[in-house]
Amino acid sequence: xxxxxFSGERAVPAWxxxxxxxxxxxxxxxxxxxHRGNVLWWDAHWQRLARGATALRLRLPxxxxxxxxxxxxxxxxxxxxxxxxxxxxxxxxxxxxPDAEPNWNLAVHPLPAVPTAGLQLRWCDTRLALQxxxxxxxxxxxxxxxxxRGEWSDPDVHEGLMLSQAGDVVSAIAANVFVxxxxxxxxxxxxxxxxxxxxxSWALDTLQAQEARLAVTEVxxxxxxxxxxxxxxxxxxxxxxxCTWRPHPxxxxxxxxxxxxxxxxxxxxx
Amino acid sequence: xxxxxFSGERAVPAWxxxxxxxxxxxxxxxxxxxHRGNVLWWDAHWQRLARGATALRLRLPxxxxxxxxxxxxxxxxxxxxxxxxxxxxxxxxxxxxPDAEPNWNLAVHPLPAVPTAGLQLRWCDTRLALQxxxxxxxxxxxxxxxxxRGEWSDPDVHEGLMLSQAGDVVSAIAANVFVxxxxxxxxxxxxxxxxxxxxxSWALDTLQAQEARLAVTEVxxxxxxxxxxxxxxxxxxxxxxxCTWRPHPxxxxxxxxxxxxxxxxxxxxx
Numbered sequence: 001x002x003x004x005x006f007s008g009e010r011a012v013p014a015w016x017x018x019x020x021x022x023x024x025x026x027x028x029x030x031x032x033x034x035h036r037g038n039v040l041w042w043d044a045h046w047q048r049l050a051r052g053a054t055a056l057r058l059r060l061p062x063x064x065x066x067x068x069x070x071x072x073x074x075x076x077x078x079x080x081x082x083x084x085x086x087x088x089x090x091x092x093x094x095x096x097x098p099d100a101e102p103n104w105n106l107a108v109h110p111l112p113a114v115p116t117a118g119l120q121l122r123w124c125d126t127r128l129a130l131q132x133x134x135x136x137x138x139x140x141x142x143x144x145x146x147x148x149r150g151e152w153s154d155p156d157v158h159e160g161l162m163l164s165q166a167g168d169v170v171s172a173i174a175a176n177v178f179v180x181x182x183x184x185x186x187x188x189x190x191x192x193x194x195x196x197x198x199x200x201s202w203a204l205d206t207l208q209a210q211e212a213r214l215a216v217t218e219v220x221x222x223x224x225x226x227x228x229x230x231x232x233x234x235x236x237x238x239x240x241x242x243c244t245w246r247p248h249p250x251x252x253x254x255x256x257x258x259x260x261x262x263x264x265x266x267x268x269x270x
Numbered sequence: 271x272x273x274x275x276f277s278g279e280r281a282v283p284a285w286x287x288x289x290x291x292x293x294x295x296x297x298x299x300x301x302x303x304x305h306r307g308n309v310l311w312w313d314a315h316w317q318r319l320a321r322g323a324t325a326l327r328l329r330l331p332x333x334x335x336x337x338x339x340x341x342x343x344x345x346x347x348x349x350x351x352x353x354x355x356x357x358x359x360x361x362x363x364x365x366x367x368p369d370a371e372p373n374w375n376l377a378v379h380p381l382p383a384v385p386t387a388g389l390q391l392r393w394c395d396t397r398l399a400l401q402x403x404x405x406x407x408x409x410x411x412x413x414x415x416x417x418x419r420g421e422w423s424d425p426d427v428h429e430g431l432m433l434s435q436a437g438d439v440v441s442a443i444a445a446n447v448f449v450x451x452x453x454x455x456x457x458x459x460x461x462x463x464x465x466x467x468x469x470x471s472w473a474l475d476t477l478q479a480q481e482a483r484l485a486v487t488e489v490x491x492x493x494x495x496x497x498x499x500x501x502x503x504x505x506x507x508x509x510x511x512x513c514t515w516r517p518h519p520x521x522x523x524x525x526x527x528x529x530x531x532x533x534x535x536x537x538x539x540x
Contacts, residue, residue, distance in 0.1 A: 018377070022354065024412035025295025056413065057420060082362065084292065087416075092352065092379045094412065094419035094443055107288070109362045129399030130435055133417055141411035142294035142364065143326065146357075147403055149364035150327060165400055173364055 019103055021086030024094070025140040028052040029084045033231045034108065035264030037076035041230055042067075044198045049085065051196075052137035058087040059102050069106055078264075079108040080231050084140070112231065115158060118238025118247065119227060121172070123216075124148040124160040128170050128193040136196040148173050159227060161219070161240065164193050169214040175229040176200035178209060179222035180250060185209035186218075199228040206257060224248035233258050233265040289373050291356030294364070295410040298322040299354045303501045304378065305534030307346035311500055312337070314468045319355065321466075322407035328357040329372050339376055348534075349378040350501050354410070382501065385428060388508025388517065389497060391442070393486075394418040394430040398440050398463040406466040418443050429497060431489070431510065434463050439484040445499040446470035448479060449492035450520060455479035456488075469498040476527060494518035503528050503535040 020026035030045045039045070046063055053060045070081065088100030126148040134141065148160055159172045170188050171177055176197040178187045185207040190196050203209065219225060224245055225237040236251045238244060259266040290296035300315045309315070316333055323330045340351065358370030396418040404411065418430055429442045440458050441447055446467040448457045455477040460466050473479065489495060494515055495507040506521045508514060529536040 019292065020416075022289065022291045022297075022356070022375075023299070023410065024416055025410055026413060026416050027292075029293070056417070080362065086292070092350065092377075094415040096416055096420045098423075105292075107362075126403055127401075129401035131399035131414070133396055134413060139413055140293065140295055141413045143296060143404060143409055143411045144401070145364040146290075146294055146296050146366055147326070150366045153368075 018089045018092070019086055020088060020090070020096075020100070021084065021103065021140055025142070026056070026096070027058070027084055027086030027140040028056070029082060029138055029140060031229075031231055032081040032083070033233075033262075033264055034074050034077065034079045034081045035262070036078065037071065037074045039070060039074075039081060040262050040264055041198045041202070044201060045083075045230070048138060048196060048198065049083075052139060053085075055133070055137050056087070056139065057096065058085075059100070060085060061102050061104050066104065066106070073106055073108055077108070079111060082107050082109065086140070114232055115235075118236040118245065119158040120156055121227075121237055121240040122152060122157050122160045123241060124151055124162045124173065126151065126162065128162050128164045130165055130192040132192055135193050136190045138195050145173050163216070166192070167216075169216060169219050170194040171197075172227050175227035175232070175235065176203075177219070178203060178207070178226050178228065179214065179219050180224040180248065181218065181222055185250075186212045186214060188212065188214045197228065198230040199233060202258070203228050203234070203254065206254065224251050226251050226254070233262075288359045288362070289356055290358060290360070290366075290370070291354065291373065291410055295412070296326070296328070296366070297354055297356030297410040298326070298328075299352060299408055299410060301499075301501055302351040302353070303503075303532075303534055304344050304347070304349050304351045305532070306348065307341065307344045309340060309344075309351060310532050310534055311468045311472070314471060315353075315500070318408060318466060318468060319353075322409060323355075325403070325407050326357070326409065327366065328355075329370070330355060331372050331374050336374065336376070343376055343378055347378075349381060352377050352379065356410070384502055384505075388506040388515065389428040390426055391497075391507055391510040392422060392427050392430050393511060394421055394432045394443065396421065396432065398432050398434045400435055400462040402462055405463050406460050408465050415443050433486070436462070437486075439486060439489050440464040441467075442497050445497035445502070445505065446473075447489070448473060448477070448496050448498065449484065449489050450494040450518065451488065451492055455520075456482045456484060458482065458484045467498065468500040469503060472528070473498050473504070473524065476524065494521050496521050496524070503532075 032045050033040045085102050085104045088102050090097040090100050162170050164170050171194045178185050189211045220243050227235040234255045302315050303310045355372050355374045358372050360367040360370050432440050434440050441464045448455050459481045490513050497505040504525045
């Protein structure tokens with residue numbers, strides 16, 4: 001199910017000619033959890049979209065209009081809601097047309113299966129390039145993630161951790177990562193690469209975690225590790241290559257905390 | 271004018287749902303010069319596309335089929351021919367679907383105006399991230415180029431030179447760069463970022479140029495500078511910030527050489 005808007009007009013199910021999203025990945029996206037017709041963390045998702053629009057100097061559609069379409073599309077249901085906003089159509093060339101109206105697309109997908117036990121992770125060979133101008137925002141230039149996720153097909157490996165070109169740990173491919181060290185939770189800075197995840201922000205506040213440059217050895221020596229994203233919430237990590245972790249009470253407590261705030265995640269608490 | 275193929279079927283003028291090009295910039299493109307129905311350097315363009323497909327592990331459409339559509343679309347005319355090939359449709363997630371059929375789009379645009387005098391350049395603030403896994407190929411993750419081209423709107427500035435995050439000179443935004451130093455032509459290596467331009471290859475061979483890491487001072491102190499790409503050929507540079515260059519006989523000779531091989535460029539020789 002999806003609905004699209006091109007240059008302010010509700011569209012037939014077709015993406016327009018010369019869309020800059022298709023040509024250059026010149027756009028932004030948000031992937032959100034919908035539960036009984038509600039979108040969790042809507043304001044935080046829109047704020048990140050707005051930060052991205054400022055960084056890329058592109059226009060966003062009217063938030064209320066998008067919200068109306070979201071409500072109609074969800075119709076009280078559950079799912080993964082994906083919004084893509086591109087700069088719009090125009091220009092055979094990189095120069096961003098100053099008067100371009102954004103094109104946008106909304107789609108609802110089924111919820112992914114959530115592993116009942118902890119996640120099995122691997123280290124990815126593909127590294128994230130250092131690009132402060134694009135760090136933190138959720139833009140549509142995602143070939144690094146596609147290459148990294150293409151490194152394995154074993155269905156028992158759920159996710160991969162990625163390093164930056166400088167060798168520090170940044171995130172999983174589609175989630176942020178937190179590690180516990182001597183009673184202190186830490187998560188990598190996303191000032192040079194990586195995405196400022198919405199669930200990451202919630203966990204940073206809730207755990208009073210530190211943002212830090214994180215070495216591989218700090219992850220491997222952690223007392224507990226979890227991944228998080230806005231669709232799946234808090235995901236305990238059980239294995240990373242040769243390292244294993246047993247369920248940790250602080251991670252289970254965080255899951256209960258999240259489920260208490262957002263009942264969408266209630267069924268996923270172990 | 272354009273024609274599109276989705277998963278092997280000739281398509282109505284609509285881009286398909288869940289195309290990975292739109293979602294992630296998960297695709298490749300070529301921008302080619304068409305002259306009297308012929309495409310200059312077709313084989314070199316297709317070879318670069320094939321190198322990109324290997325790097326991204328995506329499938330290409332059948333070359334003969336694309337070529338037939340190109341011929342029909344050009345119908346003996348001139349223009350800029352743009353081919354976009356994406357991995358195809360499928361997957362709400364980064365994992366590249368192994369059985370995806372590519373989506374592709376062909377479009378012809380009018381030829382750009384070629385400045386009659388030398389080009390006026392500027393230095394861009396936006397730097398190119400170091401990413402060897404994507405260097406050289408012409409993929410659709412081009413936000414760095416969009417940001418760089420968005421830095422100015424003065425129509426008297428024709429192009430911008432970009433540095434890598436490491437501080438070396440890489441290329442113009444949509445062209446490669448060559449500099450003359452003590453009788454030796456040099457062009458930046460594109461092993462960490464940048465695009466292996468088709469006209470760059472021709473100029474490398476023709477000039478017996480060197481590939482090198484190039485410092486800003488080496489460009490500013492050059493005896494001559496030109497840009498090149500497959501659409502506009504050899505473009506002498508007249509100014510870069512405070513530096514100026516008079517027309518250089520070796521650049522004029524190279525333009526004549528190119529025009530002799532490819533009459534499309536004959537009208538552009540000064």
